[in-house]
Amino acid sequence: MSDSRLTPVAFDIETSGFDADAVITVAGFAHGLGESLILNTGGHSKVDRNTLVRALDEESTGTAQLDVVDDEGELLEAVASFVTNQLDGDTHYVTAFNGETWNGGFDLPFCRTRFLQHGLRWPFGDIAYADMIQVVDRFNTQDQTDLVGVYDVL
Numbered sequence: 001m002s003d004s005r006l007t008p009v010a011f012d013i014e015t016s017g018f019d020a021d022a023v024i025t026v027a028g029f030a031h032g033l034g035e036s037l038i039l040n041t042g043g044h045s046k047v048d049r050n051t052l053v054r055a056l057d058e059e060s061t062g063t064a065q066l067d068v069v070d071d072e073g074e075l076l077e078a079v080a081s082f083v084t085n086q087l088d089g090d091t092h093y094v095t096a097f098n099g100e101t102w103n104g105g106f107d108l109p110f111c112r113t114r115f116l117q118h119g120l121r122w123p124f125g126d127i128a129y130a131d132m133i134q135v136v137d138r139f140n141t142q143d144q145t146d147l148v149g150v151y152d153v154l
Helices: 049-059 072-086 107-117 133-139 147-153
Strands: 007-015 024-031 034-040 063-069 092-096 128-131
Touching (some): 024 072
C-alpha cells in the first residue's frame, strides 16, 4: 500500500507594509530538500547576491536557492514558476502561519491581490492549504504569540 500523505511546503512573504500600494519584497518556500527564497530588490543594484547566497546556505537545512529579481512582477512570476514546477497538488500542500483563514489571514489574500493587479494567473489553484495559526492557538500553552515563540512551539 502506498503512502498517501501530503508533504508540507512552508510558505511566507514579507511586504513593504499593509497599505494598498505595498509590495511583496520577499517570498519563501521551505520544503524537504531545503529552502527557496525570492528577493525583490526594487531595482537596487547594490545587492550582493553572492553574500546573500552564502548567508542563506549557512542557515539552510538543505539546498538553498536564491532568486534575486528587480520588481514585484518578476517576484510573482518566480513564485508561479516554483509552484508550477516544484509543487504537485497530489503530493504537496502549502502551510503558513496566519497565511489564510476563513476570517482573515494575510499571505495568500495579499498574494492573490497582487497576482490580480499584475494580470497573472493564480498558481496555487489545486494545492491544498493548512494554516498553522489554529494549531498554535490550540496547543500553545506557553502563551508565546510572537513569531519566535510560535516557531519554538512548532
